[in-house]
Amino acid sequence: xxxxxxxxxxxxxxxxxxxxxxxxxxxxxxxxxxxxxxxxxxxxxxxxxxxxxxxxxxxxxxxxxxxxxxxxxxxxxxxxxxxxxxxxxxxxxxxxxxxxxxxxxxxxxxxxxxxxxxxxxxxxxxxxxxxxxxxxxxxxxxxxxxxxxxxxxxxxxxxxxxxxxxxxxxxxxxxxxxxxxxxxxxxxxxxxxxxxxxxxxxxxxxxxxxxxxxxxxxxxxxxxxxxxxxxxxxxxxxxxxxxxxxxxxxxxxxxxxxxxxxxxxxxxxxxxxxxxxxxxxxxxxxxxxxxxxxxxxxxxxxxxxxxxxxxxxxxxxxxxx
Amino acid sequence: xxxxxxxxxxxxxxxxxxxxxxxxxxxxxxxxxxxxxxxxxxxxxxxxxxxxxxxxxxxxxxxxxxxxxxxxxxxxxxxxxxxxxxxxxxxxxxxxxxxxxxxxxxxxxxxxxxxxxxxxxxxxxxxxxxxxxxxxxxxxxxxxxxxxxxxxxxxxxxxxxxxxxxxxxxxxxxxxxxxxxxxxxxxxxxxxxxxxxxxxxxxxxxxxxxxxxxxxxxxxxxxxxxxxxxxxxxxxxxxxxxxxxxxxxxxxxxxxxxxxxxxxxxxxxxxxxxxxxxxxxxxxxxxxxxxxxxxxxxxxxxxxxxxxxxxxxxxxxxxxx
Numbered sequence: 001x002x003x004x005x006x007x008x009x010x011x012x013x014x015x016x017x018x019x020x021x022x023x024x025x026x027x028x029x030x031x032x033x034x035x036x037x038x039x040x041x042x043x044x045x046x047x048x049x050x051x052x053x054x055x056x057x058x059x060x061x062x063x064x065x066x067x068x069x070x071x072x073x074x075x076x077x078x079x080x081x082x083x084x085x086x087x088x089x090x091x092x093x094x095x096x097x098x099x100x101x102x103x104x105x106x107x108x109x110x111x112x113x114x115x116x117x118x119x120x121x122x123x124x125x126x127x128x129x130x131x132x133x134x135x136x137x138x139x140x141x142x143x144x145x146x147x148x149x150x151x152x153x154x155x156x157x158x159x160x161x162x163x164x165x166x167x168x169x170x171x172x173x174x175x176x177x178x179x180x181x182x183x184x185x186x187x188x189x190x191x192x193x194x195x196x197x198x199x200x201x202x203x204x205x206x207x208x209x210x211x212x213x214x215x216x217x218x219x220x221x222x223x224x225x226x227x228x229x230x231x232x233x234x235x236x237x238x239x240x241x242x243x244x245x246x247x248x249x250x251x252x253x254x255x256x257x258x259x260x261x262x263x264x265x266x267x268x269x270x271x272x273x274x275x276x277x278x279x280x281x282x283x284x285x286x287x288x289x290x291x292x293x294x295x296x297x298x299x300x301x302x303x304x305x306x307x308x309x310x311x312x313x314x315x316x317x318x319x320x321x
Numbered sequence: 322x323x324x325x326x327x328x329x330x331x332x333x334x335x336x337x338x339x340x341x342x343x344x345x346x347x348x349x350x351x352x353x354x355x356x357x358x359x360x361x362x363x364x365x366x367x368x369x370x371x372x373x374x375x376x377x378x379x380x381x382x383x384x385x386x387x388x389x390x391x392x393x394x395x396x397x398x399x400x401x402x403x404x405x406x407x408x409x410x411x412x413x414x415x416x417x418x419x420x421x422x423x424x425x426x427x428x429x430x431x432x433x434x435x436x437x438x439x440x441x442x443x444x445x446x447x448x449x450x451x452x453x454x455x456x457x458x459x460x461x462x463x464x465x466x467x468x469x470x471x472x473x474x475x476x477x478x479x480x481x482x483x484x485x486x487x488x489x490x491x492x493x494x495x496x497x498x499x500x501x502x503x504x505x506x507x508x509x510x511x512x513x514x515x516x517x518x519x520x521x522x523x524x525x526x527x528x529x530x531x532x533x534x535x536x537x538x539x540x541x542x543x544x545x546x547x548x549x550x551x552x553x554x555x556x557x558x559x560x561x562x563x564x565x566x567x568x569x570x571x572x573x574x575x576x577x578x579x580x581x582x583x584x585x586x587x588x589x590x591x592x593x594x595x596x597x598x599x600x601x602x603x604x605x606x607x608x609x610x611x612x613x614x615x616x617x618x619x620x621x622x623x624x625x626x627x628x629x630x631x632x633x634x635x636x637x638x639x640x641x642x
Contacts, residue, residue, distance in 0.1 A: 005540075005636075022364075027548055028469045029395040029532050031364040032461075035356035043343075043352040045456060047409040047443045074350040088368040088454040122368045128449020133409040135366060135456040140353075148349045211350050219326075227348055315326075 007123055010097070014104035020084045020117035031119040033084070039139040042080035046070050050129040055173060060099050061106030062193045063132070068110045070214065071136035072197035073263040077212040078145040079203040080138030082116035088133045090126035114199065150209035151228030151268035157292040158207075158267040158277065160198050162242040163217055165191035167259020168252060177248060187244045195263035201284065206276040209268035216258040218301050219316040220266055225299035228268065233302045234292030236311060257303065258313050268294060328444055331418070335425035341405045341438035352440040354405070360460040363401035367391050371450040376494060381420050382427030383514045384453070389431045391535065392457035393518035394584040398533040399466040400524040401459030403437035409454045411447035435520065471530035472549030472589035478613040479528075479588040479598065481519050483563040484538055486512035488580020489573060498569060508565045516584035522605065527597040530589035537579040539622050540637040541587055546620035549589065554623045555613030557632060578624065579634050589615060 011026055019026050022033040035041060048067050050056045068085065075082055091099070111117055119137070169192030171177035183189065203210050209228055213220045217239070225232050236253060245256055267288075269277055274290075281288045303311045332347055340347050343354040356362060369388050371377045389406065396403055412420070432438055440458070490513030492498035504510065524531050530549055534541045538560070546553050557574060566577055588609075590598055595611075602609045624632045 024468065027544070029365060029398045030401070030466075031362075032399070032466050032468075033362040033364060034463065035362055037358075041352075041354040041356055041362075043354060043407060043440050043458075044350060045407040045409055045441050045443050045454075047411055047445050047454065049411055049445060049447050049449070049452075051448055052445060077350045078353070080351070086364060086366040086456050088366055090368055090370055090452055119364050120366050122366050122454070124368050124370060124373060126370050126449065126452065127372055128370070128447065128452065131370075131411055131447065131449065131452040133366075133368070133443070133454035135407050137364075142355065145351075145353050147345065147353075223348070 010100055010123060014100045015118060015121060018104060018107055018111060018118040020119050022084065023119050026120065033119070036139055038142055040142050040145060042075055042078050042138040042140055042145060043135065044071055044074035045133060045135040046074070047131065047133040049131045056129070058193065060102035061109070064103045064106030065110045065194055067132050067134050068107060069195050069197050070263060071134050072114055072116070072199060073195060073212040073214065075136055075138035076197045076199040076201070077210050077265055078140060079201060080140040080145065082114050082199065083137045083139055084117050084119040085137065086119050086135045087121040089121070089123050090131040091123070092130065093125045114197070144204045146203040146207050146210040148209055148211045148224055148227040151224050151230050151294045152208065153230055153294055153296040155208055155268040155270050155294045156274065156290045157221065157232055157234055157294060158269050158288050158290050159213070159217070159240065159264050160286055160288050161264040162240045162245065163213070163262055163264060164245045164256025164259060165242050166195060166261035167255050168245055168248055170261070171255070177252070183244050187242060192261060195261065197263060198265050198286065202280055203267070206273040206280065207267040207269055211266050213262040213264050213266050214260060216260040216316060217262065217266070218258050218303060218313060221301045222299065222316060224266060224268060225301060228294065229299060230294040231297030231300050231302070232292060232294050233304065235304045237306055238289065238291040240287060240289040254313055258316055331421055331444060335421045336439060336442060339425060339428055339432060339439040341440050343405065344440050347441065354440070357460055359463055361463050361466060363396055363399050363459040363461055363466060364456065365392055365395035366454065366456040367395070368452065368454040370452050377450070379514065381423035382430070385424045385427030386431045386515055388453050388455050389428060390516050390518050391584060392455050393435055393520060394516060394533040394535065396457055396459035397518045397520040397522070398531050398586055399461060400522060401461040401466065403435050403520065404458045404460055405438050405440040406458065407440050407456045408442040410442070410444045411452040412444070413451065414446040435518070465525045467524040467528050467531040469530055469532045469545055469548040472545050472551050472615050473529065474551055474615055474617040476529055476589040476591050476615045477595065477611045478542065478553055478555055478615060479590050479609050479611050480534070480538070480561065480585050481607055481609055482585040483561045483566065484534070484583055484585060485566045485577020485580060486563050487516060487582035488576050489566055489569055491582070492576070498573070504565050508563060513582060516582065518584060519586050519607065523601055524588070527594040527601065528588040528590055532587050534583040534585050534587050535581060537581040537637060538583065538587070539579050539624060539634060542622045543620065543637060545587060545589060546622060549615065550620060551615040552618030552621050552623070553613060553615050554625065556625045558627055559610065559612040561608065561610040575634055579637055
């Protein structure tokens with residue numbers, strides 16, 4: 001027998017148990033997938049780097065689950081059903097087996113929760129920080145994906161869940177938001193570590209346009225405006241905040257609106273379809289809140305404060321460059 | 322208008338022109354692809370890091386083309402037709418626009434050559450070295466992919482092209498193989514920078530098993546052995562070497578056999594199908610050489626030297642850990 005180098009031993013031990021049937025036991029050059037008939041494929045990719053997208057000390061299982069979930073959130077925004085994913089891990093050479101064990105355990109847990117499995121991967125050493133990239137594949141009934149384009153003047157602007165928790169959670173973890181009575185239950189930190197992809201909504205029944213909020217509400221709403229050639233006006237007071245976020249006080253409002261990592265959905269909903277949305281909110285138990293309206297005009301986002309004046313921000317959201 | 326941060330400006334300027342129709346102008350959360358009926362999807366992913374998989378000074382257009390080609394080589398090994406790819410780029414924040422321009426120009430050139438287009442991507446900053454990951458998607462007539470498993474005792478072991486050029490090319494570029502009369506035409510360095518994926522072969526007509534050689538002939542042949550539960554015996558003197566590789570002399574033979582980055586195909590071919598292979602070699606103009614035979618036995622690779630004795634190697638191929 002040829003002794004397998006550690007790279008292959010790691011794959012066999014930690015990743016083969018995660019493999020989709022189509023992945024051929026991760027023992028071939030490729031995965032081989034028969035696409036489900038009558039459905040479109042939905043494809044997305046996101047990278048995460050230690051020190052950029054997560055804290056180097058974050059538990060590996062939570063890093064794995066976040067990596068999977070930020071991609072699942074993109075599928076959720078198109079009302080797609082998860083199918084599989086491909087993964088690259090560039091890890092420092094000194095990375096211990098324990099790290100891979102915990103990382104794989106996190107993937108296994110979320111594979112069960114979201115009905116997705118590993119289709120392929122590549123594991124390499126890096127002299128730099130841990131760098132992860134995940135390509136997720138979902139399916140949607142042919143022609144039923146909800147795109148970013150489609151917002152029209154008069155449509156309501158809706159969000160799922162609450163906004164800003166993850167951005168404040170990062171501030172808590174970094175020690176910049178330190179009020180001792182704040183976040184005693186870890187609500188904010190949990191939102192940062194473990195976003196919840198809003199899968200399973202029948203978006204095509206009520207949303208004219210949809211996207212997930214990953215780079216900050218204001219900046220991402222700008223993307224919906226450009227895609228639909230409309231303007232947007234929202235009221236800061238309508239933006240749903242958790243009790244923990246409200247407790248942080250008004251000084252943290254800008255961070256909630258622009259901070260990113262929410263992974264909630266941002267929707268354009270024609271007023272006539274609001275009853276369908278309300279039914280869906282009741283069916284799923286997921287809060288959906290109208291925060292404003294799209295209007296005619298150049299693509300831009302106006303945020304009205306409590307006094308009715310337009311708020312200004314030092315930056316609308318996250319950019320890597 | 323909201324001013325777009327640089328991340329989005331880079332995408333719009335350099336990557337949108339590369340986008341597949343299914344990529345929705347790279348302006349949505351996802352790509353939306355109707356899979357071709359009657360065909361299986363072939364999925365693979367490979368990462369490349371500066372200082373690990375390529376030299377930091379390598380021209381960005383060549384880095385881009387190599388990244389695409391190493392993935393296309395995996396598709397080629399399954400006789401798949403390229404369809405599209407998703408890409409993540411983690412680049413140091415100080416990376417200049419010129420770098421992105423050259424990188425995208427390289428992608429554009431190979432997109433034209435190989436009939437593939439960009440389905441999606443993610444661009445992030447990194448405090449570490451440039452880190453790239455590419456997921457390639459191809460299609461193959463349903464049930465006609467050639468897998469790694471399938472080699473049986475008595476099958477010939479065949480390779481396309483010549484072996485070892487890229488590994489010697491790296492040695493030339495690193496100044497470790499410096500004979501001034503060697504590689505005056507840049508043959509070896511070109512193989513390192515720009516492998517040629519062996520797309521378009523009708524492998525299913527003559528190969529019982531196939532893979533691409535990326536980590537070294539001896540190690541990769543071990544994978545075919547394990548997948549087929551067979552042993553392999555090859556003769557070093559039969560392994561096809563280019564004139565430039567032969568000129569390097571016998572001291573470099575081990576590196577040719579174990580050095581990696583070949584991206585040639587390694588095939589198991591039943592003797593009865595050799596005439597079909599010969600026809601295909603004639604049709605395509607691609608050299609195919611029988612270097613040995615699979616035999617009954619524990620999965621292991623024996624390499625016979627010119628004296629008939631089994632050669633030993635310090636390592637059979639490349640491992641990252």
